[in-house]
Amino acid sequence: MKNLRDSSLAELEEMMAKLGEPKYRAKQVYEWIWQKSSGDINDMSNLPKALREKLSAEFTIPKVRNNHSQYSSDGTIKNRLQLHDDYFVESVLIPGDKRLTACVSSQVGCSLACKFCATGTMDRKRNLDFDEIVDEVTLLNDIAIKHHGKPLSNIVFMGMGEPLLNYSNVLKAIDKITSPDGLGMSPRRITVSTAGVAKMIRKLGDDKVRFKLALSLHACNDKKRNEIMAINETNNLKTLVEALNYFYQQTGNKITFEYILFKDFNDSIKDADELIKIYRQVPADLVNIIEYNPVEGIRFEKPDEERTEAFLKYLSAHKVNAHVRRSRGKDIDAACGQLANIDLTSVPVAQNV
Incomplete structure (x- = not known):
């Protein structure tokens, strides 16, 4: 069975012509699968029964469902989303003073095994399809409107998985979200x-993307970065600096660095000097200093406030544009690095949305 949402409007028009249907049927199908879809082709009440039966014989619409939601004391909402093949991913709605941000996932699990990340303890099962990512964002947008009376203002691909290892689906989803x-x-x-x-950062440049790019840096020499991020062994800092500069040359988009502070690992003044050196080699506009959020079974700790x-x-003092990004949703394991598809069915504060 083919996914009906893989078809563009032009492809649907061609399909309708082959089926002997008028051209306007294509627009009816297209609008339905993206704006009204329950996931069941037989629910397309604006189509003749015979056409619904023909479509149902060849196509399916694999919708993403909200399996469970948890509510943090700070207003953050974490959602456990169920995919058509019964895999799960987690996404988070993060309210701010002026923003409503969706933190979305791009893979089921992750293959990178970063030493500080809960998702890194999981195997990567598969990539999300582009329409699943669109569903994920749409669900969060609906929740934002329901709970805050306004739609999402921002989207960050900082949930489960490595977005650039699901390149085509992520870009196709962004094209749809921004259309x-x-x-x-x-x-x-x-x-x-x-x-x-690095290779895919360069490809972003070649594709002249208009969205923003952030690099999860977390250590500024190869020895330390290799220790916590195995990907650095094949994408070292020199290679990344070159790729980021190429990205900027092609797009004009400045880069954000993400830097989690780990107690007695990367929080010294020497570490800060190394971060300054990297910052000056790249057209970066911001360094987000991120609080470390504890993950069971992982050895890292958060430094005290004085150290931070x-x-x-x-x-x-060295003219680096940096600020501390305070974590949200820590009480429901929804903060940075904590998404791991835990079993939520026994969590008493969780509610269905």
Whole structure:
């Protein structure tokens, strides 16, 4: 069975012509599968029964369902989403003073095995298809409207998986999300975060993407980065710096660095000096200093506030645009690095949406 949402409007028009149907049927099908779809072709009440039966014989619409939601005391909502083949991914709605941000996943699990990340303890089962990513964002947008009375303002691909290892589906999903018949969101409000796949960073440049790019840096020499991020062994810092500069040359888009502070590992003034050196080699506009969020079975700890402030002040004194990004949703394991598809059915504070 083929996925009906893989068909463009032009392809649907061609399909209708072959079936002897009028051209306008294609638009009816297209609007239905993206705006009204329950996932059941037989629910297309605006189509003749005979056409529904023909479509049902060849096509399916694999919809993403919200299996469970949890609510944090700070307003964050984590959602466990069920895919058509009964795999699960997690996504998070993060409210801010002026923003409603969707943190979305791009893979079931992850193959990179970063030492500080809960998702990294999982195997990668498969990539999300583009329409599954669109469903994920649409569900979060619906929840944003329901709970906050307004739609999403931003999207970050910082959930489960490495987006650049699901390149074509992520870009196709962003194209749909930013299109007039999607959410119509500006690409400048979308950030794709990567652990550092240099080849694909260059491809982003070649494709002249308009969305923002963030690099999960977390260590600024190859020895330390190899220790916590195995991908650095094949995509070292020199290679990444070159790829990021190429991306900027092709797109004009400045880069954000993400830097999680780990106690007694990357939080010294020497580490800050190494971060400053990398920052000055790349057209970066921001360093997000991220609080480490504890994950069961992982050895890292968060430094104390005094250590964090000293690190931040040192960066600022050397004209690095840096700020601390405070984690949201820690009480429901929804914060950065904590998404791991835990069994939510026994969590008493969870509610269905």
